[in-house]
Amino acid sequence: MSSEKFELDGQFIEKKALKYEGKAKQVFATNNADVLWVHYMDQVTALNGKLKEDFPEKGHFNNLISNLLFDYLTQSGIANHWLANISETDQLVKRVDIIPIEVVTRNYASGHFVSRFDVKPMMPLTPTVQEFYYKSDALDDPFMNDSQILALKLATKEELTDLRIYARQVNEKLVALFKNIGITLVDFKLEFGRTADHQILLADEISPDTMRLVDQSTGESLDKDVFRKHQGDLRVGYQEVLNRLEQFLNQ
Known part of the structure; x- marks a missing residue:
């Protein structure tokens, strides 16, 4: 469990326990039940995970690109789960099913x-x-x-x-x-x-x-x-x- 924190709209969001790990991202709970902390991993997969390799900086690229595109779509009026960019590899999103x-x-x-x-x-x-x-x-x-x-x-x-x-x-x-x-x-x-x-x-x-x-x-x-x-x-x-x-x- 991490003590990492990020201020969002005047509230400190703290990273808590890992909820889910997929092929390219880890999703963590936070002290706000409606907010999730997403970490992009330095890993690439294809064929539904049958091919898998580690690529340093890959998480950095995907997080920053995704951050830019979600921000662009937000400004274009398209509702999405993105809330804020935390770092080169992490972002905050709204919890959805x-x-x-x-x-x-x-x-x-x-x-x-x-x-x-x-x-x-x-x-x-x-x-x-x-x-x-x-x-x-x-x-x-x-x-x-x-x-x-x-x-x-x-x-x-x-x-x-x-x-x-x-x-x-x-x-x-x-x-x-x-x-x-x-x-x-x-x-x-x-x-x-x-x-x-x-x-x-x-x-x-x-x-x-x-x-x-x-x-x-x-x-x-x-x-x-x-x-x-x-x-x-x-x-x-x-x-x-x-x-x-x-x-x-x-x-």
């Missing part, structure tokens, strides 16, 4: 979409494709349709409508942002959670771990595909994304 559905938005064909439908990589997708997946590493995150989600009572019909609207709004904002810094947003995954009063908030993280990003000038990947495909040190691309975001957003 994660909905076990991954919402994937595809602007261009890549990854599983290419292999599943035998189409050319980077083919523009019009209209933009939205997909739902069941959040389960053990089951390899299977694709889900609306009736399956409703039958398993993972979300209501109204909530599914909200998830689609949120994902479209986030996509619009992020596509515009990345276009301004010379990057194409190919596709990305979002997760959402419910607050104690049943409000749905964008949650988890938004980083090159959860997006496919391609440099518009070189065509090079700036995301976790570099690790998946053994193309080099993913930190090079993550650093480039962070540099461009900081330069643009901190003008």
